[in-house]
Amino acid sequence: MGGPRAGPGPTTMGWRGRGSYLxxxxxxxxxxxxxxxxxxxxxxxxxxxxxxxDEANRVQIRWREQVGRGMRRRAAEAVARLEAFVEGERIPMTYAAALADGKQLPLTGGHEFSDSADSSGSGP
Structure with a gap:
C-alpha cells in the first residue's frame, strides 16, 4: 500500500455546508x-x-488567513511531528504545485461543486 498519503479528513470532506469552518x-x-x-x-x-x-520534502504551511504567533508556533510543532512521521518521504498529493504557488485549485471534470447546496452544515 506504500507510505502515508495526504488526504482530507472526514470533517473536511463530509460536510457540504462548509461556512461554519471555512x-x-x-x-x-x-x-x-x-x-x-x-x-x-x-x-x-x-x-x-x-x-x-517543498522540493526537499519539507512540510510547508500555506496560510490563508492571519494566525497569531502562538498558533504559528503550535503549527510548527505539528509540522515537526509530521516530518518525523514521514521520515523525508514524498507524500503524493494532487494539488501540490497549486498549493505551493498559492494558486486557486483547478476546475476538474466540468462539474462545479457548490457549498450552497446545504448551507446549514448539518450533514453530508
Missing part, C-alpha cells in the same frame, strides 16, 4: 470544483490554510 473566499484555494480538499491546517475549529511539501 470563509467562502478561501474555498478556491483549498477545494477543487467538485469538492475535493487539499490537506488542510485547522486553527480553533476552522480551516486556516493548507500544507504542502
Amino acid at each position: 470563509d467562502p473566499p478561501r474555498r478556491p484555494y483549498l477545494f477543487d470544483s467538485v469538492g475535493n480538499a487539499a490537506p488542510t491546517v485547522w486553527v480553533n475549529g476552522h480551516i486556516a490554510g493548507a500544507w504542502v511539501q
